[in-house]
Amino acid sequence: MKKILSFTLNGEPCEVLCEDNRSLLDLIRDDLGLTGTKKGCEEAECGACTVMIDGRPVNSCATLAREVEGCEVLTVEGLAKDGKLTPLQKQFIDKWAFQCGYCTPGMIMSAKALLDHNPNPTEQEIREAIEGNLCRCTGYAKIVEAIQATAAEMAEMAAAQKGEV
Amino acid sequence: MNKFADKEYFRKPEDFRLISSTESKYTHVDAYEKVTGKAKYAGDFMAPNMLTAKVLHSPISRGRILSIDTSKAEALPGVKGVLTGKDFPIRITEDIEILCQGQVRMVGDPVVAVCAISEEIAEQALELIDVQYEEMPGVYDPWESIKDGAPDVQGYGYDNHNIGPTCHQQGSNDGKDIDEEFEKAAYVQHEDFKTHRIQHAPIEPHATFAEYDPEKDEWTVHQSTTMSFGDQFWLAHGFQKDVSHFHIIRPYVGGAFGSKSNWPYSEFIACEFARRTLRPVRFVQTREEEFQTMHGRHPFQIHIDTAFAEDGTILAKKADQIMDGGAYGVSHSQYAAVNLSVIWCAFPYKIDAIDFRSRRILTNTAEGGAMRGYTACQVQFAHDVNMQLAAERMGIDPIEFRKRSAMEPGYHSPAGLIVTSCSFKETLDDAAKFMRWEERKDKMGNGEGIGFAGTAFVSGTAAPVLNTPNQVQTNATVRVDLHGVVSLYSNCHDNGQGADTVMTAIVAEELGLNMNEVKLIQPSTFDSGYDSGAYGSRVTFLGGNAVRRAAVDAKRQILEVIGAKWGCEPHLLDIIDHNIICRDMGKTDLKMSWAEAVYATMLTHGGDEVVGVGSYYHRTNNAQYQGKPSNYAPSYVFSTGACHLFVDQETGQIDIDEFFFAHDCGRALNKRAVEAQLEGSIYSGLGYAVYEELKINDKGRMMNPNFRDYRMITALDMPHITTKFDYAPDPEGPFGAKECGEGTTAPIAPAVANAIHNATGLMIHELPLDPEHIWRLLKEQGLQKDHK
Amino acid sequence: MVLPKFEYLAPTTLDEAMQLYNELGSGAKIMAGGTDIIPPMRDKAPGSKCDFLIDIKHVPGLDYIEYDEKQGLKIGCLTKLYDIQTSKLVREKNPAVAQAAKYVASTQIRHKGTMVGNICNASPSCDTAPILISCGAVAKVHGRDADRDLPLGEFFKGVKKTNLEPGEIVTGLVIPPLAEDECAAYIKFSVRKAMDLAIVGVAAWLKMDGKKVVDARITLGAVAITPVRAYNAEKALIGNEISDELLQKVGVAAMSDCKPISDVRASAEYRHDMVRVFTKRAIMKALEGYKEGEI
Structure with missing residues (x-):
């Protein structure tokens, strides 16, 4: 039986009818049409379906839609604001951190969760943050570089802001 | 123009x-x-009245289909269609049935297809289908398969003893006689090698979104493909129509690595359901389907005889190679497998007398196919380790040894290959320099090693696949x-x-x-x-x-x-x-x-x-397929991979400290992109060398068709990489560019193997180099303490 | 692939959860993070099916990490593995527990999955069980009629089977404090550095008197149907001074403590020998301790 599910999706309230056995991934993609979140394995192994729930990166394929009742869910579509890409997205472009792009949304979400918690991560911490995001194209080097560059850029921005104050 | x-x-x-x-x-x-997530891949296409298609696969590796009862599935509300083999009477590329018609030949063979208003109902319908099989003994090893009295893998009645395409190429320069070359050799080496089965596993599975217009009798198909005209051609063949009825749209493709240059059953099934229901149909393959049915890299068994002169130059080489082709592929598309695997034997060295044979053997296992560096990763692993062993036995430095026979611009191989631009020697020198080989080679401790490998690849395969003017x-x-x-x-x-x-x-x-x-x-x-x-x-x-x-x-x-x-x-x-x-x-x-x-x-x-x-175009003829000399590609690329590692002598686990890759790709059109391709190649090659293996049990069943047990490298496992690729522009390539990113996967496994050999003295003849394999070799051969 | 049908229930108190769990009987499953429940269910793996899924994550008061000098570390059943891994308190009081938490699957899984869930799943290769057993941890079990403490050493019954009675819920874990003269470590051996299941996992807890081992508890993972204590190894260790020879002996003794199987990940023979290697290494690691920032 379908029941109403209420949560916040990319900053906006969302109410949707959903079955108990619906995964968050299928809800986002097939019911809500946000296909930026990708399906790669459906067994919580590839990370292409990574979204953020209340600030934490999780595999949406291993999450029931019902679990996000009252939660804030952020997908890749919720990153760019007012037509502006986030520094992380821009660095992914500049550093050539993707090829086919299929793992990219999940990768960016994992990277965002890391930088939100830890704005100045070591390379090891970056690699740990994306250990659950399999990329079949890049060998990860440029992804790590993009995340490092984002951290540096954000630190610079923060320092500049401080300076202004 | x-x-x-x-x-x-x-x-x-x-x-x-x-x-x-x-x-x-x-x-x-x-x-x-x-x-931003806006990029649409084939599986992202949807329509309000869309149907979902799914397939029921064979649970056995060889057997007759006695009966198929789909009545319960058809009666399930929401089911809009069921298809079996009789709905697709045409075979694709000679021996492939869209849905099996009477016999199954491997675990995972598609048998029945359903479509329904939801994925859930389609999956329920699959559970309601009853297929009865008469199981027959299968054969899972290529050498067993070609023995007299072995089961007929396909059961089509071809008189082929399970031997598919074969390529046998013999030839020499300057009238040399291969037997004489072997006779006059200062050193002759005989070696055997074996490689394993892996899968492309792009993160995006194959997906089809098919729509049909009955007025125009025309299909519009969004397909995750890297060969859309092949899809169009074979769909037309499958539906017995001309190609004008098939509009194939390639949306973004989420990686392919060779797996999407095919025409998967899923697209035929989606198209047939779209025609019958007049509704859009989506078919996204599951990860298990990807592993079982999307033909990964062929396992090889390779025997090499090499004749060397006193100075270490190669006088002549013979190779006899067989590959496990799995259950399908007797037709032309698999000629490339045997043909290319012969070409790689001739690379990247000047060898004036050759005798190379490759055979593709059928077994009741998953079909093998093209995968990033089609057969080059297997063959060049064997042939490069062969060089390393020879260098050592002849007491010549491995870099110097490779350089003495290295191909140069202007060399014509008896295989028909004409080398134009070639900076192979420079890549070897750069690798040695980067690794500080001269300085370090005698100073490494036990368990520490450096290995090099040199390989080559085609830049622009000649065959256009379909006939074109x-x-x-x-x-x-x-x-x-x-x-x-x-x-x-x-x-x-x-x-x-x-x-x-x-x-x-x-x-x-x-x-x-x-x-x-x-x-x-x-x-x-x-x-x-x-x-x-x-x-x-x-x-x-x-x-x-x-x-x-x-x-x-x-x-x-x-x-x-x-x-x-x-x-x-x-x-x-x-x-x-x-x-x-x-x-x-x-x-x-x-x-x-x-x-x-x-x-x-x-x-x-x-x-x-x-x-x-x-x-x-680059024009060749089919001579090569008959084993005659032919210049396969307009240009060739040359690479050296180098690896510095430590071997844990108790566990067999390796720790790669540094990987260096020098690639002669002519002029790089986009340096970031070339660097990215090389990094990706090292990732892919390392996965092949150490981490990934699809295991088949004694019933022909795949043991690990999932991402949990099929070990794909994570960000934590990748070593530090340095690349170099500024070499001479190619005279014919666009702006001087040549290949990058495919053949570049080939030198990784031999570089790792040679480094392990350097570290431990172990003789390595088989992939993968996972910890248990190295541990076993350490037990069998013992640590060769004085090998340095 | 779609999940089979079930009814999802989200009680907001422990009493409500208990009532549901006891009323609904064997068709019901308790879920916290769900990361060990949802993927197997989709695969229709044996034992994965259920009619009711009782999600307890909305029950207040079960997400905590506390420490008390007497009882030690206390971890709630809703506490996520990531929070345990990164907890300053856990890293300070028993870093091996933080390390074990970090070994589980991936960052995403650890942001959702819990340590209690990890042990209740009762996989033979469970990453957090060996260290909990070695450290003498206890599961706080809440039953319909009574609560009880179930030592982790007695928690596991078989593959995916525990000694919990029907209707019982684990509400938390208590890990005794490490005294000055005690130390512990856990090492997981896998081919990949993340996302992999253990070929073997070895936890060591030691009580030392200078170089002499006064007491020891060694636990092996992934080499039997449940995590197992290496009693022979412990016997070889206790009362002796640490030396290379002793560690060799202890490693060999540990091999007789396990019954590994061959599977797609490793052969029994290899696992056996790796028990020898990693028993030594786990003991050495326990003695060496964890450095700041290592985990």
Whole structure:
């Protein structure tokens, strides 16, 4: 039986009818049409379906839609604001951190969760943050570089802001 | 413009603005869409009344289908159709049935298809289908398979003893006799090697979104493909229609690595359901289906005999290679497997007398197929480790040893291969230098090792797959509208490697425009010209040459008009930064804007738009398939991989400290992209060398068709990588470019194997080099403490 | 692939959860993070099916990490593995527990999955069980009629089977404090550095008197149907001074403490020998301790 599910999706309230056995991934993609979140394995192994729930990166394929009742869910579509890409997205472009792009949304979400918690991560911490995001194209080097560059850029921005104050 | 275009109009290297720029002046044309989630892949297409298709697969490796009862499934509310083998009476590529018709030949063979209003109902329907089989003994080892009395793998009644395509190539330069060469050799080496089964496993599974228009009798198919004209051709064949009925659209493709140059059963099934129901049908393959049915890398068994002269140069080589082809592939598409695996034996060394044979054997296991470096990873692993062992036994430094026989520009191999640009020796030197080999080679402790491997690959496979006039592989069109806006119609298949970006850059470079002023028309089989696909490392070289010619054809038309106005030779004009400029002495101050020049050209031509056409081919014949010499590709690339590692002598686990890769890809069109391809190649090669293996049990069942137990490298496992790729431009490649990113996977496994050998003294003849394998070798052979 | 049908229930108090769990009987499953429940259910793996899924994550008061000098570390059943891994308190009081938490699957899984869920799943290769057993941890079990403490050493019954009675819920874990003279470590051996299941996992807890081992508890993972104590190894260790020879002996003794199987990940023979290797290494690691920032 379908029941109403209420949560916040990319900053906006969302109410949707959903079955108990619906995964968050299928809800986002097939019911809500946000296909930026990708399906790669459906067994919580590839990370292409990574979204953020209340600030934490999780595999949406291993999450029931019902679990996000009252939660804030952020997908890749919720990153760019007012037509502006986030520094992380821009660095992914500049550093050539993707090829086919299929793992990219999940990768960016994992990277965002890391930088939100830890704005100045070591390379090891970056690699740990994306250990659950399999990329079949890049060998990860440029992804790590993009995340490092984002951290540096954000630190610079923060320092500049401080300076202004 | 065709291959023999008037090259006078080509942009000169000193004028390059985008190509090979040291800064990252141009980025992916699809960047915004890919970082925002807007990029649509085939499985992202949906429609409100869409149906979902699913397939029931064979649980056994060989058997007869006694009965199929689909009545319960058909009665399930929401089910809109059921298909079995009898609905697809036509075989694809000779031996492939869309749904099995009476016999199954491997676990995972598709048997029944359903479509329903939801994925859930489709899956429930599968559970209601009852298929009865009579199980028959299967054969899972190629040597067993070719024995007298072995089960007939396919059961079609072919009199082939389970032996599929075979390629046997013998030849020599300067009338040399191979037996005599072996007789006069200072050292003859006999070695055997074995490689394992792996899978491409792109993160995006194969997906089809099919719609049907009954008025036009026309299908529109969004397909995750790297060979859309192949899809079109085989769908047409499957439905017994001509190709005009199939509009194949290639959306973004989430990685392929060879797996999407096929025509999966899923697209036929989706198309048939779309026709029957008049509703859009989506079929996204599951990860298990990907592993079981999307033909991964062939396992090989290789025997090599090599004759060396006193100084270590190779006099002659013989190789006998068999590959486990799995249950299918007796037809032409698999000739490439045997043919290429013979070519790799001839690379990257000068070998004047050769005798190479490859056979593809059928077994009741998952079909093998093209995967990134088609058969090169297996063959060149064996042949490079063979070189390493010989170097050591002959007491010659491994770098020096390889250099003594290394191919050079101008070498003609008895295999028919003609080497044009070649910087192989330079790549070897650079690798030795980077690893500080001379300084360190005698100073490493036990468990520490450095290994090198040298390999080569084709740059632009000759075969266009389908018959085309003049064996043309790519037709491209560049259209300039009255405002000077340029549209590029190109089907060069982008699967993530950046083809769309590089083709756009080529046009922008030739026409002196910015990237965003060149509009790439999202490709489909009806929107733009023929391109045979992203396989055989042909896109940049062959496609790039075709696109460049289309751009230059448009450019020539404009320069001819402006040249006439200015009274000077048109080829002395060029377009730099949106301006036509003149290099005719005394007229160098002449200048006209791009928009003005385009308008003037149209005016001169009675208002006709400027349209440039380009095509390119590398012509060979099928001689190679019969084992006769033939120059397979217009150019070849050469690589050296080098690895510094430590071996844990208790566990067998390796720790790679540093990986260096030198690749002769001519002139890099985009340095970031080339670097990224090389990093990806090392990732892919390391996965093959150490981590990934698809295991088949004694019933032919795949033991680990999932991401949990099929170990794909994580970000934590990748070593530090350094790359080098600034070598001589190729005379024929677009702007001097050659292949990058496919054959570059080949030197990784032998470099790792040679490094482990260097570290421990272990003799390595088999992949993968996972900890348990090394541990076993350490137990069997013992640590060769004094090996250094 | 779609999940089979079930009814999802989200009680907001422990009493409500208990009532549901006891009323609904064997068709009901308790879920916290769900990361070990949802993927197997989709695969229709044996034992994965259920009619009711009782999600307890909305029950307040079960997400905590506390320390008390007497009882030691206390971890709630809703406490996520990521929070345990990164907890300053856990890293300070028993870093091996933080390390074990970090070994589980991936960052995403650890942001959702819990340590209690990890042990209740009762996989033979469970990454957090060996260290909990070695450290003498206890599961706080809440039953319909009574609560009880179930030592982790007695928690596991078989593959995916525990000694919890029907209707019992684990509400938390208590890990005794490490005294000055005690130390512990856990090492997981896998081919990949993340996302992999253990070929073997070895936890060592030691009580030392200078170089002499006064007491020891060694636990092996992934080499039997449940995590197992290496009693022979412990016997070889206790009362002796640490030396290379002793460690060799202890490693060999540990091999007789396990019954590994061959599967797609490793052969029994290899696992056996790796028990020898990693028993030594786990003991050495326990003695060496964890450095700041190592985990």
